[in-house]
Amino acid sequence: AGRGRATEAVGLDQISEEVFRIVCDGSLLETMDRGQAFREAHTGAVLLHQGETYTVQExxxxxxxxxxxxxxVDYYTRSLKIVDLTVLEELDRRRLGRFEAHFGKLEVTEQxxxxxxxxxxxxxxTENLDLPPLVFRTTGLWFTVPEEIRRAVIEKNMHFGGGLHGIEHAMIGVMPLEVMCDRWDVGGLSTPGHPDTMQPTIFIYDGFEGGIGLTEKAYSLIPELMRLTLELVRDCPCAVGCPACVYSPKCGNDNKPLDKKAAAFILEGLLERMH
Known part of the structure; x- marks a missing residue:
């Protein structure tokens, strides 16, 4: 809402069939798909529409x-969510030296x-919300981080989970440089252990039912994307992370945990393994 993305005119976001109507005093302000409505127009949310602020009553x-x-109002709101996903089918795998990237079908649950x-x-x-989970099937890319890198991060007293989380955010942040998308069009999940890979894994997925080719394109450019991600993290002058590198405006975990140094260290290790 109020971001004025070019895609809004053609309703790219309305790919998911459920459309919510936002109404003020009987007149329609705008429409949103279920995902955007849950994120930005839940009860209690502050909405920005054409420069005016609104609060959601119901x-x-x-x-x-x-x-x-x-x-x-002089405050704003930011939603919090938990993401869970299941790998339904691996469609492709790329081996680059000792590094492997995967692409496939995923089922994502956003609560x-x-x-x-x-x-x-x-x-x-901080307020609680009682909303049903959003479950959708989409496509995404993922890659795992080997045990030796995990051990090295811990030996250096860095936060391994925070490093993975930082890479997930930074990679989504650089994706629009290589793929025709907005960072709000893709989602991510990073975890020190995922049941489908049995390893520390970073997933990035299309935020649309069925997928619309965004992460498929990113997957085809994975070495370049990882180099750009490392440059973004390493070259940012901040000390511990900021909105220009590893912080994300859309993080459902409140940007916690994050470790900028660990993110750079893990990326360097993965890029080394590509050669």
């Missing part, structure tokens, strides 16, 4: 209507569990 899941009220109320990036309240 979300009617049955009739797909969201009631908003015009309100001048919006609450939201933060913020003022100048300071949290002033």
């Amino acid at each position: 979300m009617d899941l049955k009739n797909h209507v969201i009631q908003a009220r015009r309100a001048d 919006f569990i609450g939201y933060k109320v913020l003022k100048n990036e300071q949290t002033i309240a």
Whole structure:
């Protein structure tokens, strides 16, 4: 809402068939697909629409209507979610030296569990949400991190999970440089152990039912994408991570944990293995 993406005009986001109508005093403000509505227009959310702020009073899941009220507030909201995914089918695998990248069909579950109320990036309240999970099938890429890199990260007293999380964010951040997309069009999951790979894994997936070719393109450019990701993380002048490198404006885990140094170290190790 209020981001004015070029894709909004053609309704690329409406690929998922359920459309929520956002209404204020009986007149339609805008429409959103279920994923965007859960993320940005849940009960209690602050909505920005054409420069005006609104607060969401009620979300009617049955009739797909969201009631908003015009309100001048000095705070904003950010939703929190838990992502889980299952690999349904591996469609392709690329071996580059001792590094392997995978592409395939995934089932993603996104559970919006609450939201933060913020003022100048300071949290002033955290509220719970009771929304059904969003489950969709899509396509995505993934790669694993070998045990020797994990051990080296821990020996250096860096946060391994925070490093994986930083890579996930930074890679999604650089994707629009190589793929015609917006960072809001893709999702990610990083985990120190995934049941389908039995290893530390980073997944990046299309945020649309069925997939629309974004991560497929990224997968074909994986060495370049990883180099760009490392450059972004390593060359950013910040000390511990910032919105220009490993922080993400859309992180459902509140940008925790994150370890910029670990992210760079892991990426260097993976790129070395490609040769």
